[in-house]
Structure formats: C-alpha cells, structure tokens
Amino acid sequence: MTRTLNVAMIGGGFMGKAHAMAYAAMPMFFWPAPAIPVRKVVVDITEALADEGRRRYGFEESSADWRAVVKRPDIDVVDIVTPNDSHAAIAIAAAEAGKHIICEKPLARGGDEAKTMLDAVKKAGIIHMVAFNYRRTPAVALARQYIEEGRIGKILNFRGTYLQDWSADPDSPLSWRFQKKIAGSGSIGDIGTHVVDLARYLVGEIAEVSALVRTYNKTRPVQHGNLDKLGAAERNTGAERVEVDVDDEVVTLLKFADGAIGSLEATRNAYGRNNFITFEIHGTKGSIAFNYERRDELQVMFADDPADARGFRTVYSGPAHPYGSGLWPIPALGIGYSETKIVECFDFFSAIASGKQPSPNFEDGYKTERVADALIESGESGHWVKVRP
C-alpha cells in the first residue's frame, strides 16, 4: 500500500492555494504516487483565518500556533508558505522536530539567514526542498535534458529575465514584498532568485556578478487588506505613503564557475510583461530559448541540422518529455501554474520516498541567497563581487 504522509501547511495566501491543490492532485496525476499527502493541519495567524483555510483547502484541522503544530508527532511534512521573515524560525523548528520541509522561495532574507536553515536541516537529516517551481515546467526540464545530453554543446552564454508589471504603478500598495525587514529584498529576492535558480539548474554555479540595482518608486501607500494579492490589491491612492527600502529592479552580468558568461534582468516595473520569465542559452552546438508566458513551448536549435532546414524548433512539451507520463496525454492540453506545482509536489514526495535529497534543496536555496547577497553588494559598490562559497 502506498504510504501516506501528514502535512502541516504554515500560511495561506495564494501560495497556500497552490500547495493545497497540489497535495490533492498529485496522486491523481502521478500514479502510483510515491507517497500520498494528507492535508492534516493548516496554520494561519488567527484561529478564524486558519479555520477558513481548513475549509477552503480541505485540511482536517486548523491552528494558529505553528510552534505547537510542527512538533506534533503525527506530522511528517512541514510546508512553509509564509512571508520570508518567518521561514527561518519555522524551518529550524521543524527540522529540530525531525520533519521533512518544503519552503517557499526565497529561502531566506539573505545568505546568513539561509545558512542557519541549511545547518539545521543538515543536522536533522531530513528531506528539504525550496519551491522554485519554474524549473518544474516540463519545457524547462526538457531544456535541462538537452543540455545534459550534450545536444547544444558547451554553453557559452545565458541570458535570463523575469519581468512583471504589477508594481509599476506608484500607487500600488506597500505590501510585505516592499519591506526589507519582511522580504529581505525586492525584485532580487522575489523574482530574481527564480532566474538565479534557473541559471544554476541549466548552466551551473554563478561565481561572480556585476549589478545595477534601482528603486524607481521611492514611496508607496500603506496597504489595507488584500494581503499578497500582488497586482490585484486595491489601489490605496489616498493613503499615507511610506518609504520603500527594497529594490524595484536588478540588471546584472554573470560569470559562471565553468567559464560561461551571462546576464540577468529582474523587475516588477516592466509595463506589459506579466510573468515574463525567459532564458536564452547559446552553446557550441545549438541554442535554447524559453518564455514562461508561453510555457508549453521550448525553442531549440541544433547546429547540425541540414542547411536548408535549420532553425529553432518549437517543441510542445508532452508525453515524450520530462514529467509527461504524469501530466496530459497530448502536448498543449495545457501546462498552467497548477501543473508546475503538482510536479513540484511529486518531486518532493519522491525524494521523501527514496530518501534522496531533491533539487533545489536548502543547499541550493542557500547558494541562491549568496548570489542575491552578491547582487545587492555589487549594486552598492559598483564592483564585480565574488559569490561567497
């Protein structure tokens, strides 16, 4: 009989929705499932919110006391979907209680904090994962497969972007994502780390960065309600305005440890770009290009195609590609955000079942935080900064 594992999910918001859906759906998609998640307890900041979460997300129980919950003997997995400032406390407590952990990204508010979390999970010997879900997009996993098989040769160059526009409006409210003490950083941590994760996944370790960091909207109105609704939050046009202490944009050069070079741009102030996660990779035998806004597709060009029929192929991910057997029976039925989270859940529970760390785990999350640290430092100093090992 397939093993069941009891999950305590700490936090709600749209990430709670995404994770809860994945717990319910994963075994339906990947069957036989590596293990079956049981939505045991959901925790929120008040009893009322937690109970609403229970009913909405189909958990058995609710609680407003995460410290108590993470210690419960019947809990196998702790899922952290809170704002960044509580990741470390929850993760460390969960690790000490011997629970497997999946934590939303970014892992922490910087490398030092991430290090405490990494130390804790290593010491505890549990399975740990950071929820950089975009590398779970089947087309991205296919890019990785091509690279690993040597089909585009040695990588010369990587260019990545993550562009959104939901905070371009100066009256878009000051959610926790614009407060350094909660978020750690702005576009760097919130979305830049996703591209760093993709770069590390596809190319390898980043050794050095030279960055430009900018804050365009120096103040924002205080937020009323609509916690974490991103662009759908109410515009508090008349509200008191408070100073923003995080970045709106980062643009950086990258030196990879193995010699490849690259660049990265991340901003939530790019009007017209919604969730524009793109990368383009040039190798000695071909190229790859991807745009998450059209995420069913991977563009790949093989240099050894015949001269009269050479060009990027638009490959729609499907059963012949990574994760394809668990998803839909033909390509282009449609990969959405749900599907990326279902795949993430599958990889996490597969890791628990097999006892082998998944990727990206806290080690990856930590390294990504060190890159984020370096971006901030380079933005301030105006120099190339080596990523701390």
Add this chain to the structure above:
Amino acid sequence: MTRTLNVAMIGGGFMGKAHAMAYAAMPMFFWPAPAIPVRKVVVDITEALADEGRRRYGFEESSADWRAVVKRPDIDVVDIVTPNDSHAAIAIAAAEAGKHIICEKPLARGGDEAKTMLDAVKKAGIIHMVAFNYRRTPAVALARQYIEEGRIGKILNFRGTYLQDWSADPDSPLSWRFQKKIAGSGSIGDIGTHVVDLARYLVGEIAEVSALVRTYNKTRPVQHGNLDKLGAAERNTGAERVEVDVDDEVVTLLKFADGAIGSLEATRNAYGRNNFITFEIHGTKGSIAFNYERRDELQVMFADDPADARGFRTVYSGPAHPYGSGLWPIPALGIGYSETKIVECFDFFSAIASGKQPSPNFEDGYKTERVADALIESGESGHWVKVRP
C-alpha cells in the same frame, strides 16, 4: 455553512483525472464556493479498476455498477466521463433518479440520441451541463465579453480550427475514438464539436453547412491496452489492422442564423499541431484572435484606436478578466488544462446552487449534435445542409 454535494463519477481515463482534480481544487480557487463537491463514489468497468480509481482520485467509495450508484439517495451529482456510447444510458438513468448531471462531450453519438437525453433532463428538471471546457478558458470568456459589449461591432466572419496530430500516424491504434458504434463519428464529434461549441458561444446559432469530410487512414491496428492514451498509446505496428469507419478530417463553410459566415477545420492528422484550437472573428469595429496553444493570451484589435497605434493587443488574462478573481493573482502565472476544468466545475456548481441552467447545457449539447449530423450529411451529399432545429 456552504452546502456539500455528493458526486458519483462514472468512468476514469484522463477525463476522470481532470474532473477529480477539479472537485478537489474548485473550492480552493473559488472561495467561498457555491457548493462543495464531495468525491463520493467512482465507478469503473471492474471492481479492481474502480478501487484503483478510488485511491487515485480520492473518492470515498468505488463500484462497478453504475446503474445502482446513480440511484443512490445520497448521490446529488452524476458525472459522466465514459466513452460516448454510454452517455445516453447513464444520463437518462441519472435524470430519472433526479440527479444533476455533467456529461463529457460530445453529448451523444448524434442528434437523435442527444434528443433522448435532452428530453430526459428536461422532464427531470435537474441541472445539466456538457463539458465543453475550452469556452471556460478565461481568454475565451474575455472574447465573449468583448463581443457582448459590442466592442468589435457586428460579427461578419468566424474562422475556427481544431488541429491535432496524435492520430496522423497510420500505425496509431484503433481506440474507441475510431469506432463509429462507440464514438459516433471521428474528428467531427471528438474535436469538431468543440469548435462548434465555441462558434455558438461567440457568434450564435449555425444555420447551414457545406462540408468536406475525409478519412485518410482507412485501417488501423487493433489496440492493446493503454485505453484512451491518445498519442501516447503504444504503436501496435505489427497488429491486425481493422477498417476505420469514422472521419479523420472535416472542413466546412458555415452560415450563421444572424447572417455571419464562417469556416471550420478539424483534424487529428495535422502534423505539428498539438491542440491547436484557434478562432479569428472579424467585426465591423474590430477583430479577435485566439490560439489555445497560447491560451493565456487573447488578441484583440479595436478599429477606433489612433491610426499611429493600431494593431492587435495581446491581452494576458488575469484578475481583471472573467474568472480572474478565482484563479491566479497576476496574468501569465499560467492557465493550463487544470484551470479550465476548475472553472468548469465552478460554473456547474454555481448553476446547481442558483438553480439556473449553466451553459453549455444539454440543449446546447443537442444543438451541437445537430450541427455534427449536418456536417456528416453534407460531407456525404456534397450539398449545403440546413441544421435541424
């Protein structure tokens, strides 16, 4: 307290997966939910398959006897995800038992059979729906909204396609989808009806058709296992070949009742097209274009835009668009097949909660079958055929 409704799902396959996921996820997305689906009983053709379905899809019970299940007093909703030849029998029995019904498309193997189902549900006074999920894509619902608001004026022309390639290979096996006695027809019923549904949703009733119907692969190998895996089914290259008695392709002209004209092409033999559901609509004040393979996007052109900035806008569906409040907080996080089915489930349960028939209901499903009948008849006769009212 939100009402719960017990669901009996008859059938498995990939549609069972999609529906089960939607039952679990719908309240997570659309909260407060109009009603909460309870996955009560799943039925399959053997006890073993049904029990596997129960575990995989998270149902409370399983059964191999759909006739008994649809009569159970604790069942509120019957969900029909079987091959086409059993739709009528199950739906009529469920209607007679007073259950609300959602039935996969096409509703039946033709208009006459569909009529028996429509009569049954009308007599029973229950809520009924046909699962043409593609009109649930938010970008498609947005197209409808633009049209209803008169933003592209009076519609002149509609061009729709549904192109796939999973059956182009002559060795692709003879699944039930290639057998007239089970499926009713080939590309016409399987995918053409989706475009007919979109045309009816966006433009209006189809009055007359002139069609070309072709069967390219006259025989196919007998299928071994892998029921309904479409393109991922094993190639039974060496197996016995049987005659195919359904169509591989239909191309047709359309006259709409209100004077608009159009065309439609549907085939599962278009190499390189995966789930290429497209439409383009020209009106007296603008145009709309859509391609499901890039389903987050709707293309819309307004003729009264200034001369120096006129062109199709690529609108990514999100919180500002239909169903947006229940889905993801910004556009392009990603609409996948899952999201279309979650929206469908929401509309169905909203209909039950409100007591108002959803759209498309069996009346729509019946009318679509009459169009399918006309396509087949026109393909045979070579004449314009009026759709039976």
Add this chain to the structure above:
Amino acid sequence: MTRTLNVAMIGGGFMGKAHAMAYAAMPMFFWPAPAIPVRKVVVDITEALADEGRRRYGFEESSADWRAVVKRPDIDVVDIVTPNDSHAAIAIAAAEAGKHIICEKPLARGGDEAKTMLDAVKKAGIIHMVAFNYRRTPAVALARQYIEEGRIGKILNFRGTYLQDWSADPDSPLSWRFQKKIAGSGSIGDIGTHVVDLARYLVGEIAEVSALVRTYNKTRPVQHGNLDKLGAAERNTGAERVEVDVDDEVVTLLKFADGAIGSLEATRNAYGRNNFITFEIHGTKGSIAFNYERRDELQVMFADDPADARGFRTVYSGPAHPYGSGLWPIPALGIGYSETKIVECFDFFSAIASGKQPSPNFEDGYKTERVADALIESGESGHWVKVRP
C-alpha cells in the same frame, strides 16, 4: 556581353514604382544578370503624368499613347501595370507586335477575357508572365522545394488566407478596385487570386469549389484623387455614395484535382490584418505554415524528427534557400516587397534569356481566372462548381 532589353512600362501607381525599382535593382542582385532591363519608355494617361513618371522612375522617354509605344521596334518588353480593364487590350496589342509581356495580376476580369489574352500570346510565341509576386518570396519558394522533394509527403490539406483591412471602413472611397467594369471582381480578383496562385503553385490544380461571397459595404463614397492609394487614400466622408458591385469577402472550400482538399478566405475587411497572406499545408510526412506578415520565416515540421525534439522549425530564408545567392548574405537581413519584385524580375528576364516560359505565365493566369469565375458562380448558386478546364 550581357544582352540589354528595352522595356515599355504602361501605367504608374504603386505597381509602377515597384516594377521600375526592380528593373534598376535586378542586375545588382542577380549578377551576372540573365539580361539587363533598360527603362526605355513609360506610358501614362496624360503627357504630364507620363513625363513625371519618366523623371521619377528613371525612364528615358515618356508617352501618353500606349498603342504607339507597344509597336515600336526598339521595345523588347511590355510591362502592364494598369487597372484590370486595360490588361487585355494592351497585352493583345503587345503580343501582336511580338513583344515579351509581363502583366500585373489578376490577368483579366474573368476567364473569358483571359482566354483572349492567352490565345494571343500563344499565337505570338513570345514570353509571358503574370505578376503574382508572392510566390517569389524565398520562404514560399522554399515551401515548394520541400514539397517537390517529398519532405512532407503527400499533401492532404491546404488552408490559405489573404486578409487586409484597408477597405473595412465604410467611408473608404470607391476606387477602381470596387467597380466591376474595371476590376472584374472585388476581393476575389484583387487578393483571392494571389492565394489561388499559391495553392496551384504548392498543391496543384483546383478542380471544384463551394464558396460564400459577401459584400459588406453596399455603398462607398466617390473617390477624389489619390488613385490606387488603397488604405492611404483620403476618406471622402461627405462625398456622394455609390453602390458597390463587387465582393468584399470570399470563403471557399477547395477540391484539388489530385485529391487533396482545402479552404481559402480572402477579404479586405478584416480589421487588424494588413497583408495577411497565410497558408498551412498538412502532408503525410509533415506540415508547412507561412505568414507573409513575417515573410522571412517558413515553418516546417518533419514527422520523422525524434519524439523528444519534434515541432515546427522556424527557418529564416537566406543563402541556403531559393534565390538566396542573389539576395542578402545572411538570413533576416530582410525580405521586403522590393525583394519579391526583384526576384520576379529576375525570373522573367531569365525566361526571356532562356526562351522557356516562366511560371506563372498567362496559362496560369488564365486557369486562376477560371477558378475566380467558379468562385463567383458558386457564391451565386450555392452549389459546388467545377472549374472549367
């Protein structure tokens, strides 16, 4: 020494510009040139217009008397770029005078008129060509090459469109293109014939059609000046309105002589489409898709590509493709309207130099007119109409 050939160009307008440019540029691009065009005489309807044409287009002489010019012994080539109603008279006179002829499309105002022209050129034994320039787009020629080499197998289906929007505005003036006595027909002759030419070039003879033909704007204001400026003509909003006696749109099914089927849509009333000449062809071994609005690119899909890297390739035409050696040294430097006309000129002068008829010649132009006749007849009768042989 390369031979020179003296050209008399009858007519001006934007086609005169395009042809004159091609005469000057062709030897620069295709060198050594098959023959060198000399811009000898340009003819227009008044001496003043003709003299302006001479200076503008770099001709040696000008005249207002085409009948005299086409008989001049020093003229080798007659180029007809007048409105449709004078094609026949000029072509027949030029043929009788033994001149090689290139005539703008459509060849005539219908099949009967075209037949008189075909008979004349056949009798005269001169080289003749119809200026369906879009098949000169290198990417289109590449499509033909793939088909001829069997790389997409036997053709099953063709879908073509030619959509523009310059006449969608009801106040767009009644140029000669909307007058049956001058143009012969509307969208059918003006743009539909281009798609018929592409269909014949790529698939083969069209045997039978079933068409819908519509006139949306029943009246238009009388035109003042701006002859043949298409969408850029002044809007004569207050002017007297006259009845339109040609079609705004045609949508048709096609049966090809060799068994393939297809459809075609042509209209100048599709808001947002500018010069949207597209085709998609499905074969038993692959597919091809093209959109002239992105004319450097051909999409091609080969069914025998490996399962994990299958999809449409975006091939940018360049030196490795048809006409590539004469155009630009790398792909995507850019094919514009100019380049299509330079290639056309090259093919025409190559034909004269070699003594072999080019394609499309008047025989092709005549057959295309017979398809146009059939479209009009089917639009009126509502029946399938066989194309007259």
Add this chain to the structure above:
Amino acid sequence: MTRTLNVAMIGGGFMGKAHAMAYAAMPMFFWPAPAIPVRKVVVDITEALADEGRRRYGFEESSADWRAVVKRPDIDVVDIVTPNDSHAAIAIAAAEAGKHIICEKPLARGGDEAKTMLDAVKKAGIIHMVAFNYRRTPAVALARQYIEEGRIGKILNFRGTYLQDWSADPDSPLSWRFQKKIAGSGSIGDIGTHVVDLARYLVGEIAEVSALVRTYNKTRPVQHGNLDKLGAAERNTGAERVEVDVDDEVVTLLKFADGAIGSLEATRNAYGRNNFITFEIHGTKGSIAFNYERRDELQVMFADDPADARGFRTVYSGPAHPYGSGLWPIPALGIGYSETKIVECFDFFSAIASGKQPSPNFEDGYKTERVADALIESGESGHWVKVRP
C-alpha cells in the same frame, strides 16, 4: 527642377549593392525627391573589379584610384563602403575636397581614428552621415516618435541585443571582419555599434559601461575568395588556421547620462539567431519592444489602457507612420533590407538639400566609437569605464 548630385561610391561587396540600389530607387519612392543621385563613378581595388561594379550597379564610370576620384570637381557625394581600415583616409580626403560623405559603419577602428574624421568633416563644413541603417526601419522610427511624444513616459530601462550565427562555426573563415588591424574589433564594432546607435537614438547618451568580452573561436582558417560573404563564404576546413585577435561576443551593463540603465548583448556566435536586433524599453507610462527579424512590427504597451484590454499592441508600420508616405500603400507589404537603405538614402539627400546635418552623422559615429572603446577597456579591466566625452 530637382537637383542632381553625382555620387562616387568607393567599394563594392554587399554594401555596394545595397547603396547602389538605394540611389536608383530613392526618387521612385520619395517623390518629389530632395535631390536625385547620379551613379557617377564606382571605385574598386582593381580596374577589372571596378568595371564589373560599373556594369552591375549601373554607374557611368569606374576607377581603381579613389584618391583621384574624390577630388574630381564633378563629384558631389562620396560614399564609403570599404572595410573599416580605409574609412578614415577616404573620408578625410573627401572632406578636404569638399564632398558630402556617407560612410558605412562603424565609422572607424576606434574613437581616436573617428576623431580625426570628425575633425576633418567639421573643418570642411560638408554634410556627413554614418550608415547605421537599422534606425531607418520605420518601426524603429515609430518607437522614437512614441518616446518623443512622451507616450511611454520617462525611460527606466533599455535592453538590446544583436545576435547572429554566421561565425559560430569554428571553420568559418578569417575574413577581414576577424582581423583587428582591418576591423578594429569584432562583434563590438561590427554589430554591437548598431545597438549602441539604437540606444543613443532612443534613450540618449551612454555614460558608463561594465562589460564582459569573449573570443570563443581562437583561430580560424585563412579565407580564400568570397570576400565579405559572411555566412555564405566557403568553409575552408582544411586551410591553415590563424589566430583571431578580435572579440566574438560582448555583454555589457549600461548607465545612460540621464539616469536610465540598461544592458546590451552582441555576438555572431548565437546559433539560430540570424539578424536578431532587438530592444525592449520600459518607461513610467508604457513599454516598447522590437525585433528586427520581424521588422514590420513594433510592440507597444500603454499603461493607461483600460484594465480589461491592456497589453502590447502589434503595430505594423505603414502609411500612418514615419517614412510611410514614401514606402508602400499599406502595412506589411513588406519592409526589407532594401527599404531601410532607401530611407537612409532619402534622409542623407534631404540633409544635403536642406543643409542640415542628418542623424547619425560623424559626431554620432564618433560618440559610438567612444562607447566601443569603453566596452573594450571594461572587458579588459573588469571595471566600470566612463565613456570619454
């Protein structure tokens, strides 16, 4: 009567072809022309080559002695289409002789050399232009118009690329473009300067750069013939290999003088990219995106569009846009490389006729060289480098 101006064109190659075509075609397109170019003398390195150029490009005379030609009293304009190492000598001699000058890009082999040319033309008081033709693409000029009209607000960010693949193959021969003494630099001068020119045109002066510069193919085979055929040159696979002393790729951060930031990537080693000149600009009121491979189109997004119809508009350049009146009567007939050169020629002759310097002139060409110098210096030093004023 429109003035005629006698042109001496120094050099051949594919640029000679492009310029000669533009001289012939410009008055045909832009009529009445500001002045009419007369193709007077073409100069090449031998009498035989020059004579062939005369016949091919339609010049009246030919010569192998540029020094004599540029002094001829009947010459009004000197056009320099030679490799980079002779730009300065020819331009200075032509300036001293009082001729107007158009010079292919890059202006020189670096800022110091460019300065000598700038000084000479300033002293001579003649009209001078650098042939950065891509800013002549109508869609690019439209981007500039939107920016000047404030329609996308204050510019925050610019990202530009110029990617080609014709030199990715290690056996692609060592043309002059890979020799520092002739070319000055590699990808930086050859293609990077085009993007610098676009950035200066659209955003403003570049103040500082931080660059990565790489040479991937350290040696290349000696070239035999096929001078300047780029990717179409013969592969001299067996030939002697020589060291390459220029760059294959540059990636850089940019600080603009007015506070905007940006990045730029230029390489001829990006498999699958042919002439991939792109830019994306984010402003406080909207965004613009362009891809030369689809050069008829400009993408523009206005932030104040209604929430339910917001997104990038695909605007096809035509009569309503810059240069539209001289080009084709409707959008998407097609802008090719020819059209960009015809527009360039029009702007140059308009400048001569009006006596006002065109843009980009040698001042612009010089400033662009100073940016190129800074890129090379930063690539070597690893520091931010200020562009010399």
